[in-house]
Amino acid sequence: MSNRMWGGRFSSGPDAIMEEINASIGFDKRLYKHDIAGSIAHATMLEAAGILTRDDKDAIISGLETVRAEIEAGAFTFSRALEDIHMNVESRLKELVGEPAGRLHTARSRNDQVATDFKLYVRDGLDMLAAQVETLQKVLVEKAEAEAGSVMPGFTHLQSAQPVTFGHHMLAYVEMLERDKGRLVDARARLNESPLGAAALAGTSFPIDREMTAEALGFDRPMANSLDAVSDRDFILETLSAASICAMHLSRLSEELVIWSSAQFAFVRLSDKFSTGSSIMPQKRNPDAAELIRAKVGRIFAAFTSLLMVMKGLPLAYSKDMQEDKEIAFDALDNFSLALAAMTGMMGDLSVNREKMAQAAGAGFSTATDLADWLVRAANVPFRDAHHITGRAVAAAEAKGCGLEGLTIEDFKDIDERITSQVFKVLGVENSVKSRTSFGGTAPANVMAQVAGWRERLGI
DSSP states (O other), rough: OTTTTTTTSSSOOOHHHHHHHHHOOOHGGGGHHHHHHHHHHHHHHHHHHTTSHHHHHHHHHHHHHHHHHHHHHOOOOOOGGSSHHHHHHHHHHHHOOOOOHHHHHTTTOOHHHHHHHHHHHHHHHHHHHHHHHHHHHHHHHHHHHHTTEEEEEEEEEEHHHHEEHHHHHHHHHHHHHHHHHHHHHHHHHHHHHHHHHHOTTOOOOOOOOHHHHHHTTTOEOOOOOOOHHHOOOHHHHHHHHHHHHHHHHHHHHHHHHHTSSTTTOOEOOGGGGGGOOOOOOOOOBBHHHHHHHHHHHHHHHHHHHHHHHHHHOOOOOOOOGGHHHHHHHHHHHHHHHHHHHHHHHHHHHHHHHHHHHHHHHHTTTTTHHHHHHHHHHOOOOOOHHHHHHOOOHHHHHHHHHHHGGOOHHHHHHHTTTTTTTGGGTTHHHHHHHHOSSSSTTHHHHHHHHHHHHHHHHHTO
């Protein structure tokens, strides 16, 4: 199969194996909007610089707009022989407008062209992903408000530790997602420099105006070094890094949803929209959406690691290895977006079993720390001594088959004479969470104050 775009030295094109390994049009065709936008900006600049005539510029832009319309209408035929989106667009442009199409590539290389296209694509993706993260935050804030006073076990080592509220637990993820959103926004800010005009690697002798094309494409400025401009893939690495961290947070919440929705916990119920039944066991509700989010995270992590491996050994400037950046990035960002959408839907439809959670919150002597704290505050007992006294109280409750609140004042007096009936004000899970009023604590009043703050920040 001949490769018409090369001509000259290569009289015949690659064989089937070379075409298979070399062609990227199967995945990079999604860059068509950005490729055409970059070409329109480049042509406009070339005319302003006196490198293109007005007629040639007008013909090129008109032809590019036609190509864009054809692609969007599904009437464009993509060719593997033409390797990538850039050559496919340029070839069709030549069919439409003839000779002027050949002038479009003046003062430009595919190296700076692909870097520009990819940056534009990733920038759009970052805007969308940051908005998705914020949408999920809003859902979690609404859930936190509705469950501000719903008591549940707080865990360390997945063992019942101290009572918290479900609302407080939700706000923990809101905080994580805020940092995640910040990383996405930061990545966007750093990528927003234009590679266009760096040409192959050394710049160009033509009197181009890189500031003009940068401004036309919404970049803050052109990249200052031509070698860096064509060989940098920091922008997608940073994006994948930010996506990986956020996806990790989604995976942690997914794991909790899987556990909480089990019959053994029954803390929450996922809606039918995000659950499936069993093919053989009619009683089952499987948390498939949560499990799939948890699994898709592996693909996002893998994309980040894979691209690091691609880039780590490359000398400056461009190498064909870098073609491997897009397919894995597209897959990772697609799945990250899908995971965010699925989590948003799941959490919006989630119902909470408050009775079951409250019951579990009191198990495992979860208010033991409250007893120790009370001994320090009310009886002036050193904390280490209070810790030992509380341990004896737990042993007494275990022997009696009750919680700490089930011990009588006589039971407590037998353990330590300094304990008074006032201790019962801090025992019990409801009293425990209400007492945690320090900044960042789980008290329902704290949760509601945090909710109000988040409502203002997120414009809910």
